[in-house]
Each structure stands twice: as structure tokens, then as C-alpha cells.
Amino acid sequence: MTTFFYTLQIISAIFTVILVLLHSPKGDGIASIGAASQLFSSQKSTEKGLNKVTYFFVGIFIISSFFLGFILK
Numbered sequence: 396m397t398t399f400f401y402t403l404q405i406i407s408a409i410f411t412v413i414l415v416l417l418h419s420p421k422g423d424g425i426a427s428i429g430a431a432s433q434l435f436s437s438q439k440s441t442e443k444g445l446n447k448v449t450y451f452f453v454g455i456f457i458i459s460s461f462f463l464g465f466i467l468k
Contacts, residue, residue: 400459400466401463403455403459407452407459408456411449411452411453411456414445414449417445418442419442
């Protein structure tokens with residue numbers, strides 16, 4: 396059972412890192428504070444889909460970490 400959760404956690408961690416690196420940069424750091432027009436712009440559909448997939452793999456990572464914490468205790 397622990398092998399399954401370890402494997403699930405490693406796979407979800409790798410996919411999470413890859414997906415986060417695929418995201419486009421959102422701004423110029425502190426220099427973008429004055430750019431209010433970019434603050435309320437809508438996301439493209441591909442970026443929305445990328446966000447959903449990223450949240451899915453982050454959720455899998457958190458759940459597998461939670462179960463591993465209780466199994467190994």
C-alpha cells in the first residue's frame with residue numbers, strides 16, 4: 396500500500412513541476428503593481444485548462460502525502 400502512495404506522490408510531483416514550468420509569466424514583479432489594466436484581464440482558455448490540470452496534480456500530491464503520513468505513523 397505504501398509503495399502505491401510513494402509512486403503516486405513521485406509521479407504527481409514530477410507532473411506538478413513540469414506543469415508549473417509550462418505556465419506563462421504573469422508580470423514583472425513589483426514593477427507591475429501600477430499596471431491595473433493587466434490586473435483584471437481574463438485568462439485564455441488554454442491557460443484555464445493548464446490551471447485545472449495543475450490543481451488536479453497538486454491535489455493528488457497533497458492527498459497522497461496525507462495518506463502516507465497516516466500509514467507510516
